[in-house]
Amino acid sequence: MEPLLLDGKKLADELKLEIAAEVATYVAKGQRAPHLAAILVGNDGGSETYVGHKVKACEQVGFQSTMLRFPDTITEAELMAEITKLNNDNTIDGFIVQLPLPKTISADNVILHIDPKKDVDGFHPINVGRVALGIDAYVSATPLGITKILERYNIATEGKNCVVIGRSNIVGRPMSILMSGAGKTGNATVTVCHSKTKNLKEICLQADIIIAALGKPEFLTGDMVKEGAVIIDVGTTRVTDATAKAGWRLKGDVKFAEVAPKASAITPVPGGVGPMTVVSLLLNTLKAYKHAF
Numbered sequence: 476m477e478p479l480l481l482d483g484k485k486l487a488d489e490l491k492l493e494i495a496a497e498v499a500t501y502v503a504k505g506q507r508a509p510h511l512a513a514i515l516v517g518n519d520g521g522s523e524t525y526v527g528h529k530v531k532a533c534e535q536v537g538f539q540s541t542m543l544r545f546p547d548t549i550t551e552a553e554l555m556a557e558i559t560k561l562n563n564d565n566t567i568d569g570f571i572v573q574l575p576l577p578k579t580i581s582a583d584n585v586i587l588h589i590d591p592k593k594d595v596d597g598f599h600p601i602n603v604g605r606v607a608l609g610i611d612a613y614v615s616a617t618p619l620g621i622t623k624i625l626e627r628y629n630i631a632t633e634g635k636n637c638v639v640i641g642r643s644n645i646v647g648r649p650m651s652i653l654m655s656g657a658g659k660t661g662n663a664t665v666t667v668c669h670s671k672t673k674n675l676k677e678i679c680l681q682a683d684i685i686i687a688a689l690g691k692p693e694f695l696t697g698d699m700v701k702e703g704a705v706i707i708d709v710g711t712t713r714v715t716d717a718t719a720k721a722g723w724r725l726k727g728d729v730k731f732a733e734v735a736p737k738a739s740a741i742t743p744v745p746g747g748v749g750p751m752t753v754v755s756l757l758l759n760t761l762k763a764y765k766h767a768f
């Protein structure tokens with residue numbers, strides 16, 4: 476049987492229309508538009524693309540956006556001073572510092588310096604802690620996007636066995652917390668796997684839902700998945716491909732051709748989790764804006 480394709484691109488477009496309609500009502504009342512700022516340090520190609528998508532998405536929904544670019548020679552102290560300015564700027568609702576940062580700068584220090592109320596990436600320990608405690612917070616964008624996919628496609632999570640592959644602070648860890656929490660798309664029994672996990676295949680074969688977030692192209696193969704499982708593919712690795720216009724293609728962590736025929740529902744790459752990550756950043760910025768008025 477054909478699996479249900481969890482179309483993140485289509486869902487993101489729908490959510491953008493909803494956000495744009497809401498923003499239009501505020502602007503019609505004479506309020507300023509929500510405003511997202513993004514700090515980009517250095518010339519990392521991937522980071523430039525990601526920030527570009529975020530700025531474009533802001534334009535699509537009527538947000539104001541400001542991109543602040545700094546050379547990779549900027550010092551940690553100088554970057555902190557820029558963050559202080561954004562923390563204190565009442566015309567900016569939320570901002571992000573695009574990672575990775577140059578090795579000379581501690582990402583942990585930078586994240587700690589962001590005002591949690593403006594931390595629309597949801598990376599600050601205050602927000603991470605609030606998510607863990609089930610208190611209203613900015614949930615980091617990729618896990619938030621995945622919960623929106625599960626919610627909008629009515630994927631049942633309660634009582635299900637969920638395997639999350641990857642335990643990073645921005646994807647795997649928060650995702651596992653949300654899936655095991657008492658929220659609408661939670662109440663699952665969650666196993667978190669990582670590079671030291673033994674018997675990963677056997678663990679995956681028990682899963683009703685697999686969230687693959689490890690960054691290893693086509694890692695999850697058909698023999699690791701039970702019939703009817705729901706598959707969320709977070710991976711986005713640029714793989715060299717001479718036939719592609721850009722010379723590379725995005726590959727997920729799931730071997731789609733093998734896994735899709737066994738799955739009941741699956742996200743594609745591209746067009747699955749990626750577009751929902753961007754729209755989740757907009758949702759968090761809108762949330763920050765609403766706190767401001």
Ligand code: NAP
Nearest residue numbers: 617641642643646669670688689690709710711748749752
């Ligand atoms: P990360 O920080 O590199 O973390 C990868 C995680 O996977 C680590 O916890 C690692 O375990 C685990 N892992 C690595 N190899 C493994 C293996 N063979 N078996 C089991 N676990 C293994 O990556 P990330 O930032 O979470 O990103 C993961 C992927 O998602 C990447 O492809 C990234 O590009 C993509 N991503 C996509 C979006 C989107 O919007 N679509 C957003 C964010 C990230 P250890 O902890 O033991 O090292």
